[in-house]
Amino acid sequence: MKRYINYSIVYAVLAMVSGVFYREFTKLNGYTDWTTLAVVHTHYFILGMMFFLILGLVSMNINLKINRAVLFYNVGLNLTTIMLVVVVLFKF
Template sequence: MQKLFYASFAYMIVGVASGLFYREFTKANDFPEGQFTQLGLAHTHLLTLGFIVLLIVLVIEKVFVISKSHLFEWFFWVYNAGVIVTSAMLIWHGSLTVMGEESTSAIAGIAGLGHIALAAGMVLLFLALRSRIVAPAAAQPVVEATAAE
């Protein structure tokens, strides 16, 4: 649980800092206010996918102890890799836009890999959760079920 808590806290700090960076970087480069850049999306991605989702997973951990599933470690590292890669590409692409430079297809491709890792992490989360919800009910002997009635 501490790992989820500290990761969520770290994403909150980085998410807020990325919002500050977005505001100050666009001002410093005289970027027109209101014009779209992916730099602003990094702030919301880090806060939502990092901070809020991991807080929700922390609550799920408290209720279902999903860390006992062998898939939980896979979820944690794959999902976090996805959040970091996706957010890094948003910052890189957005910074290039603010500086008036062209982006490359490599940035989009790497961002796509980050999104794939996010999706894989979500699947792993649901599989870990399923193993904790379904397995305990299926593992109970029939004798206990009839004795409780």
């Protein structure tokens, strides 16, 4: 359970950092259109923080043995958000 809560904290920090990066990057470049950077913040908050908070609560009552699935989930979520950022950076 503690590991899932720690993952949740890490994803909350990443979500806040990505939100600030989105705001400052678009402001500095004078970009006013919609960009995929806007959804990186949401992906980390919902798919990262909220998912692992719920998983931590569930694991308190049920003994979960899903280490490989959590590894693939972490890799997939981070790969998705990295690609969302890369798409924007190659536009500029």
